[in-house]
Amino acid sequence: MAEKVRKIELNEDLQHMLISAVRYAMGRRTYIVNWTVSYIMPLISDMDTKVLHIMKRDYEDAASLGDACDIQDWGRFYDAVFKELEKRGEIR
Secondary structure, eight states, X not given: OOOOOOOOOOOHHHHHHHHHHHHHHTTOOSTHXXXXXXXXXXXXXXXXHHHHHHHHHHHXXXXXXXXXXXXXXXXXXXXXXXXXXXXXXXXX
């Protein structure tokens, strides 16, 4: 039996929950890093510019990104956020 797909609006509240998820996962050394990054990556192009700036800043200000595998996940996340902001003319 096929799994029922439930669509959720990417509204302001959800975007702020995603900021919280990034902040929670940042520096953790657990599966949650990959899970968080993998969940958010497809949503980046639809996210508010303000939210992307917050996530970019959180990455840049992080005291730790975790282990090597976590750093790799955060690196691809940061690259995607950076490229989206650049595409929007937000990176000078």
